[in-house]
Amino acid sequence: MKILEQVIKFLINSPRFFSLVLISLKNRLILRLKLNHHYYNIKKMKLRLQLLLILLLPMxxxxxxxxxxxxxxxxxxxSFVTVKVDTRKAVTANEQGELTVDLTEPSNLLFSHIAxxxxxxxxxxxxxxxxxLERGENALTEVLVSSFESxxxxxxxxxGIARVAEAELYRFNETSLVQAFNxxxxxxxxxxxxxxxxxxxxxxSLRAPFGVRNVKVYWNGMPFTAADGTTALNMLDLSNIQNTEIIKxxxxxxxxxxxGGVISFTSKESIDENKISAALSVGDFGLVRYRLGIDQKLENGGISVGYTSQKSDGYRDHTAMDREVVQVTGYYQPSKKQKLTTQILYSDLFYELPGALTADQLAENPQQARPGSAAMNASISQKSMFGTLSHDYRFNHNLDNKTSLYINTTDFENPFNTDYKKETQFSYGGRTSFTYDDIWANIPVRLIGGGEYQLSKTSALNFGNNGGQIDTIRFGDELLTTTSFLFQQLEAELTDNLLMTVGLSENxxxxxxxxxxxxxxxxxxxxxxxxDLVVVPRVALSAKLNxxxxxxxxxxxxxxxPTIDEVRTNEGxxxxxxxxxxxxxxxxxxRSSFNKGKVNVDGSVFYFKLDxxxxxxxxxxxxxxxxxxxxxxQKGVELMVDYALIRKQLGFVQEVKVTHSFTGHYFKFDEFMKGDDDYxxxxxxxxxxxxxxxxxxxxxxPGFYLNFTHQFVDDIPLNDANTVFQEAYHLMNSRVGWRGDVGNALDLEFYFGVQNLSNASYSLGNDLxxxxxxxxxxxxxxxxYGGIKVGLRY
Known part of the structure; x- marks a missing residue:
């Protein structure tokens, strides 16, 4: 019996037997053995000990x-949060949000809930x-935006602010951001x-027959629009964008x-896990797109590397496209007060330009290219490198600063039907912004001030085009463009429900x-x-009704x-x-949210007078x-309404959400003479x-999903005289798939989609x-189209 007592004592005091049940039974069991060893025979004692060990061993x-x-x-x-414990099972919290799990060691558990x-x-x-848990961005009260540096x-x-979340980009084919933005x-x-x-x-877009103009674009807080006013938006792949905010x-x-407004793109802002990811998609017209990426946490930061390749032959003749994008991002947080971020974005892009068709050519064969486009090799080849460095520093609880610098090089080659252009551009710039929070006369205020500077140098050569090859030079220019501005903004919470904003910039x-x-x-x-110096003011009020x-x-x-391309044109x-x-x-x-974020309304009316x-x-x-x-x-009304018909965490169908958006743009030429014609x-x-x-x-x-989109676009006037129109059309797109995780380490997604489901005849961009x-x-x-995505956490 003494030997058995020693064995039991050893087992109970072992580190593997720290359960509360064993601890509570320890003294009681030993005492009973001591008092009763004269009354129980050895066989019964052994049997009880065996049963006890069998019952308590798992505990x-x-x-x-x-x-x-x-x-x-x-x-x-x-209530009813799903918790993924390991590769075998998931458990659900009760109505009070409580659950108990059995673990052998500290473990990473995945908590998920539809809301x-x-x-x-x-x-x-x-x-x-x-x-x-942070609420999902289902309600306007929970969607945080920083469009005005605040x-x-x-x-x-x-x-008027629109937000395009990462999930919205992936409702469509992942080859471009067009459908999600529209x-x-x-x-x-x-x-x-x-x-x-x-x-x-x-x-x-009236003044943008091609390219992106009259809209300022930022990427991770950095000016992405060049000093000359143009933006190479096609440098970016969807993998370089996580969230987007648009000021209208x-x-x-x-x-x-x-x-026009501001588009602010942000990519992943930090690394919270080690992960290797891969994606492959294929589709009609020779589409092949694949991506490889790796995220690696470091002691005080992390590094992320991604490579994306996309190729297609295109629907029309002479519309092939080939793009490779590499993004390398490093994060480092030397202290709680500061954070450093550095990024390198390299893009190698080539695409053919089919040119526009007349109405007769469109009726004859919509797939044909403009006569001469293929023979003259009308196309664009663009190689760009964009490097950035950002520093966030918090001086104290009242004052912080963000300063960003960038450098950019671009080689651009554009044979066209009428000429052949070659340009090499080098540019640099930066932006700094200070934010100060304080209380003045019992009124919380936030002061924001800073500046931005950009410079670009371009060597631009224009040649004749001889069958797609460079011919005799016509003219060659050295272009130097600078732009800068200072900005100041005051936000004052006049009451708990009234926020006033006053802004000013000098350009x-x-x-x-x-x-x-x-x-x-x-x-x-x-x-x-x-x-001349241009001073631009802004005054705004936001009043919470509840x-x-x-x-x-x-x-x-x-x-x-005007941009440099508008001042200096192709004919010289x-x-x-x-x-x-x-x-x-x-x-x-x-703006309003109802029923715990299940219904959201965002609408505005505006009048814009442009001279x-x-x-x-x-x-x-x-x-x-x-x-x-x-x-x-320009008079307009814009409205978006979304509502959840179903939102049940425990149901087979967890969520059914419907969204409607309406745009009414009733824009007129106020004074417009074109020669002898009055438009x-x-x-x-x-x-x-x-x-x-x-x-x-x-x-x-189970992870299955369906996305369906219907878009109606009214007649579009294509000339100033309003005699030619793009006819109204209905466009439908759909995507179905499954996404989920296999165990705690592997993420999977399979998807299949249809674009232009109703086979509508339309132009996604007309020449004006x-x-x-x-x-x-x-x-x-x-x-x-269809594809697969794989992510492995390690």
Missing amino acids: GLFAQTNIKVLDADSQEPV FVDQMVLIPASGEVTVY ERPLLEQAA TKPGIRIEERAPASYRVSIRGS GPAGSIYGAGN FSSFDIARNIDAINGVPSNATRNF ANSALHASISSGFSP SINLDLEAEKGVNYELGY ETITTFVNEDGVVLFRNAGATN SGNDLTGVAPNTLVNQLDIKTK NPYGGRYFQPAAPRNF
């Missing part, structure tokens, strides 16, 4: 951890633990050929020039064109333009100087008389030229009066006011 291998799950904001219990953000939490092997809920922002009211991105983008925010209309008080810009080679005129020349609804109103001034002329556009925007909006409007015209050689054309009156009162060229988008999203507990009636750039008919 010695596992320890119990009691978990309580709470809403991080309200501190209320989150909250999935979260991986390290749980200890015993004791009491409280887990706080992170606040969207409900409190006094401006679901937002007031926003339209056109793709006249694969990777040839044109961005229109509230009708701002002028926001010059803090972002400088641009009447400077200039360009210098040194024509060193001029085969047309035979004499080198120099042209310089310094634009905890879930608010009104906002604002008056914003904006201006947009230099138009120094082109003036900057100037406008004032008046806006009133309403010195820059419009396009084409000479008899087909070269696009620019001029100021009086003024425009005053005509509809603004390139703008659809009415657009309606309907979306249906279904999620299921073209020479020879070449208006139409037909988009692809019904087409299919």
Whole structure:
């Protein structure tokens, strides 16, 4: 018996037998053995000990951890949270958000709920633990945006702001951002050929026959729009974008020039796990896209590397596209007060330009390219390197600063039907912003101030095009462009429900064109333009009606100087008389969330008065030229409503969500003379009066999902005279798939999609006011795609 007692004592005191049950039985069991060893025979004692060890052995291998799950904001219990414990099973919390798990060692558990953000939490092997979950961005009160350098809920922002979350990018084919952006009211991105983008925010594309103009673009807080006003948006792959915020209309008080608005892209901001990922998608017209990526945590930061390749033959003749993108990002946090981020983005892009068709050519064969495009090798080859360094520093609880620097090089080659261009650009710049929080006379205030500077140097050569090869040089220029501005902003919480914002910026810009080679005129020349100082104010109010609804109103001034490509055109002329556009925007909006975020409303009405409007015209050689054309009156209404028909954590169908967005843009030329023709009162060229988008999203507990999108686009006038229109069309897209995890380490997704489900005939981007009636750039008919994604955490 003494030997058995010693064995039991050893087992009980062993580290593997620390369970509360064993501890509570320890003294009682030993005492009973001592008192009764004279009364029980050895056989019965052995039998009892064997049974006891068999029953208690599993309890010695596992320890119990009691978990309580709470809403991080309200501190209320989150009912029926699903917790993935290991590769074999998942458990569900009760109605009070409580559950108990058995663990042999501290483990990472995945907490998921349809109304909250999935979260991986390290749980200890015993004791009491409280887990706080952040609500998913289902309600406007929970969507945080930092569009005006001030992170606040969207409900409190006094401006027309649209947000495109990462999940919305993946409702469609992942080859471009066009379809996701076009679901937002007031926003339209056109793709006249694969990777040839044109961005229109509230009708701002009138002066952008190609490329992205009159819109300021940022990437991770860095100016992505060059000093000359152009933006190589096609450098970016979807993998370089996680979230997007879009300011609609002028926001010059803090972002400088641009009447169209601001697009702010952000990629992944930190690394919270080690992961290897891969993705492959294929589709019609020779589409192949694949991506490889790795995220590695380090002691005080991490590094992320991604490579993406995308190729396609295109629907039309001469529309092949080939792009490779590499992004390397490093994060380092030397202390709690500061953070360093560095990024290198390299893009190698080639795409063919099929050109626009006449109405007869469109009817004959929509797949054909413009005659001569293939023979002249009309295409763009663009190699770009973009390097950045950002430093965030918090001086104290009142004051912090973010400073960002970038350097960019681009090699650009563009054989076209009428000429052959080669450009090499080197540019650099930076932005700094200070934020100071304080209380003045019992009023909480936030002061934001800083500045931005950009410089670009471009060597631009223009040749003749001889069968797709460089011919005799026509002219060669050295271009120097600078732009800079200072900005100040005051936010004052006048009451608990009233926020006032006053902003101001002072803007400077200039360009210098040194024509060193001029085969047309035979004499080198120099042209310089310094634009006058432009002061841009903004005043806005946001009034909360209750905890879930608010009104906002604002008056914003904006201006947009001509880009270097508008002043210096392809046929060799230099138009120094082109003036900057100037406008004032008046806006009133309403936002609200109902029924715990299941219903959301975001609407606004605006009036934008634009003077010195820059419009396009084409000479008899087909070269696009620019001029100021009086003024425009732009009245509009934009509305988005989304609601969850079903949201049940324990149901097979967890969520059914419906979203509607409406855009009413009633834009007119106020004063517009074109030679002897008076187009005053005509509809603004390139703008659809009415657009309606309907979306249906279904999620299921096993991981199956369905996304369906319907878009109606009204007739679009294609010339200033309003005699030619793109006919109204209905466009439908759908994607189905399954996404989930296998164990705690492997993420999987399979998907299949259809674009243009109804086989509509339409153009996703038309040429405006073209020479020879070449208006139409037909988009692809019904087409299919599919893919797989794999992520391995290690």
